[in-house]
Amino acid sequence: MNTSISASGDLPLDPAAAFGVAGSSSRAMAPRTTLAPGEKLAVHDLTMRYANGHTALRDFNVSVSGGEMVVVLGSNGSGKSTFMKCVVGLNRPTSGSVEVAGRDLAALSGKALRRARLPLALISQNANLVKRRSVLANVCCGTLGRHRTLGTALGRVPREEIEPARAYLDEVGLLHLAGQRAGTLSGGQAQRVAVARALAQRPHVLLADEPVASLDPEAADEVMRLLRRLATEDGLAVVCVLHQPELAARYADRLVGLRRGRMEFDRPASQVSSQQIAQLYVDEAS
Numbered sequence: 029m030n031t032s033i034s035a036s037g038d039l040p041l042d043p044a045a046a047f048g049v050a051g052s053s054s055r056a057m058a059p060r061t062t063l064a065p066g067e068k069l070a071v072h073d074l075t076m077r078y079a080n081g082h083t084a085l086r087d088f089n090v091s092v093s094g095g096e097m098v099v100v101l102g103s104n105g106s107g108k109s110t111f112m113k114c115v116v117g118l119n120r121p122t123s124g125s126v127e128v129a130g131r132d133l134a135a136l137s138g139k140a141l142r143r144a145r146l147p148l149a150l151i152s153q154n155a156n157l158v159k160r161r162s163v164l165a166n167v168c169c170g171t172l173g174r175h176r177t178l179g180t181a182l183g184r185v186p187r188e189e190i191e192p193a194r195a196y197l198d199e200v201g202l203l204h205l206a207g208q209r210a211g212t213l214s215g216g217q218a219q220r221v222a223v224a225r226a227l228a229q230r231p232h233v234l235l236a237d238e239p240v241a242s243l244d245p246e247a248a249d250e251v252m253r254l255l256r257r258l259a260t261e262d263g264l265a266v267v268c269v270l271h272q273p274e275l276a277a278r279y280a281d282r283l284v285g286l287r288r289g290r291m292e293f294d295r296p297a298s299q300v301s302s303q304q305i306a307q308l309y310v311d312e313a314s
């Protein structure tokens with residue numbers, strides 16, 4: 029493997045071989061940025077009508093502060109992913125606003141918008157790792173949004189990002205797998221690596237769209253515990269879409285119910301009845 033250091037001081041994107049994975053825990057070094065007290069993700073009157081005329085989200089409002097974990101529930105097609113994509117900028121909402129720490133993303137464009145979106149990280153159902161790359165290289169990919177140089181465009185990682193990437197891997201309990209090819213991981217391990225990659229982006233807001241959909245109960249529990257800890261201990265604002273109401277009730281501070289693109293409820297998890305949840309999945313036509 030080529031482990032040479034480029035002229036720019038960056039490292040090749042598959043650096044695991046150059047940096048041994050043995051050694052003591054580096055968890056304390058994991059750099060973290062968080063929302064300041066009082067700052068939050070705030071979504072106002074969000075409406076998304078797709079080009080085919082279908083309105084997937086209507087006048088949706090929600091806010092999530094640092095340290096909070098909110099779970100969004102709703103049946104297939106109710107608009108959950110549409111909401112998440114609007115927040116991270118993969119969808120351009122028809123109307124409404126997405127504010128992070130008081131900054132309205134819709135009012136920004138170009139470089140300013142790209143920067144403003146950096147504190148938002150999205151994890152999806154499939155970990156979407158680069159299978160032939162090492163676990164560590166995949167985590168390093170999370171840093172690339174912060175570095176826009178010729179070197180990173182060529183797939184190189186700034187050398188100062190290697191140790192933090194190892195620390196994020198340690199944080200999800202997988203530092204021992206840093207040098208392993210991502211394609212060899214179990215589903216649960218891959219999803220935890222996806223969380224580490226998201227952390228490498230140094231987000232204030234972590235969005236997870238069905239992060240445990242393909243995991244067995246134990247692995248699902250592990251990923252949910254991890255997300256919960258990132259909210260409680262590290263102060264991230266966590267928004268998670270789930271199809272498992274029981275997991276939602278166990279881990280969330282608040283539950284948001286979506287039905288046909290409209291909010292049905294946004295309440296503390298302890299105040300949502302199983303009847304209210306069941307109602308989200310009832311087909312009105314039946």
Ligand SMILES: Nc1ncnc2c1ncn2[C@@H]1O[C@H](COP(=O)(O)OP(=O)(O)OP(=O)(O)O)[C@@H](O)[C@H]1O
Pocket residue numbers: 078079080082083084102103104105106107108109110111
């Ligand atoms: N690009 C698109 N163009 C047109 N319609 C779309 C588009 N993306 C999603 N939709 C529609 O918007 C609605 C909401 O889709 P969305 O993916 O947000 O649902 P979801 O709640 O995430 O469902 P699931 O639980 O199955 O993931 C669906 O009816 C879907 O068909």
Ligand SMILES: [Mg+2]
Pocket residue numbers: 108109110237
């Ligand atoms: Mg979805």
